[in-house]
Amino acid sequence: MNYPFWDTQLPYGPLMGLIAVVHVFVSHFAIGGGLYLVIAETAARRAEDQARLAFLRTLSKFFLLTTVVFGALTGVAIWFIIGLLNPTATEALIHNFVWGWAIEWTFFLVEIAAAIVYFYGWERLSARDHLRIGWIYFAAAWLSLAVINGILTFMLTPGNWLASGDFWDGFLNPTYWASLVLRTGVCVLLAGTYALLVASRLPADRFKTSVVRYNALWALGGLLVTLPSFFWYFRIIPAANLQAATFMVYPLWSVHGSLLFAAALAFLVLVFGCLLPRRMHLSVALLIMLSALGWFASFEWFRESVRKPFAITGYLYANGLEVSRMDAYRKDGLLAHTTFRTGDDGADLFRHTCRSCHTLRGYRPLLAALDGTDPAFIAGTIRGIHKLKGNMPPFPGTAAEAGALADFLHRRTDRRPLAEIYRLEGTALGRKVYEVRCGRCHEFGGFNDKAESILGLTEKDYDDLLKNSGEIAEEMPAFSGSPAEKEALIQYLLSQKPGGAK
């Protein structure tokens, strides 16, 4: 814990996601667009098609502005934001791949220089030299993807690197090739969709028909590469990651979402790109672009969420704590290893262990789930935090630190009884008590279901179960609700039939 914590009111996950998705959307276009330009230019020059060459020139201006200006700016924004949000992960990536980054940087420099020469060279260079520069651009751009792809996939599947620490084990990791093919398909797909956007503004004549159809083929070709490679990628993800994600809403949504977006994209491109090319209006081209963005963003979202609770699987947790140092943290206390402290221990513990994924109230609000409980319950929950639904990292501190964090949180919760906060009584209150005090670790019919041991008991059994609940498991908090809450919980459990509980 060598870094201070960047403490703001912003929701960090969505902030990171937003910048990253915008950047990858532009940077993949930068690669596919390069390939599109050289291939289309070669064909147009061969056919001496001046109208097509003029179109490509317009496209290359749009291309230069999006990639060199917007792409480069958002790329810097990513470094800026990951450095702020997870400095330890950034440090690990730099240390392990320092030459990878250096090579990436070199390719990027060649890419940018070639893009500028290409754009200003339409008149100044001979046709052959102009095309050569185009190919140099594309090669450098694609190679920079091939490098960064190794580092991105490493974070989800570091493979043998965890044991060997070897650069190549981490770089050519299990998901490297599937992801490279997938991303190359995305590049081609995006080249087609951006070119459709530019072509949508042409007057509706025969020229537009041929340009739109040509661009539609690029989009469809790219999409055809991405679909099988997505399933290939999906199949190599370690079973443990997928299993942990099973109970989470986001990874599932994003897989379903990605398929819906891909279907919408294919439909729009087929109808307006191939069948009715003259109807390819700006609004349709924008819709196509949004579907492509949706598809790609869902994939990136899936990739990020299936990695939880890690930033680098098996090596570093999403909150910046190193797996290998967890024992030391638990033994000496996390604060003893924290370089930058503010004097408020509870707040520091919150920042370094929870704040990367939660705010107190607002984004993924932590307090709402703890309203109406007590410090002992909260401390117990913190000690068993990795057993809650949510794929969270284990708590990295001592029992006393769990207590300090619990006090910090409890002071900020609504401290009235559950009955008063939610205006409930009887079995409805009991259901709430279950949801708050048990349900985040045991969902009936869902996550870590314990219906078989919990339902169908007698009143006396329930009384004993709750009385001895502190001895069931180290990660399970003892029941510490009020007598009225206990009574309501038992009434609720008695009212539920084993197997049919809701």
Ligand code: HEC
């Ligand atoms: C790696 C990200 C991450 C970290 C770090 C993290 N959590 Fe979570 N937490 C989640 C996710 C994801 C959920 C599930 C949210 C959902 O189901 O909508 C969750 C759920 C919860 C819930 C249940 C919320 C509810 O409404 O059901 C509590 C309580 C909670 N976390 C407490 C904590 C505490 C305390 C810490 C710090 C010790 C912490 N979390 C650290 C990601 C994280």
Ligand code: HEC
């Ligand atoms: C912070 C998480 C957490 C909370 C909250 C929690 N439990 Fe548990 N519970 C566990 C863990 C961990 C185990 C050990 C077995 C396992 O890992 O699933 C367990 C085991 C049990 C078992 C043993 C049954 C078996 O088949 O293994 C019962 C019964 C049980 N819990 C009931 C409850 C009840 C009732 C509540 C609410 C009053 C509750 N739990 C709240 C984490 C929790």
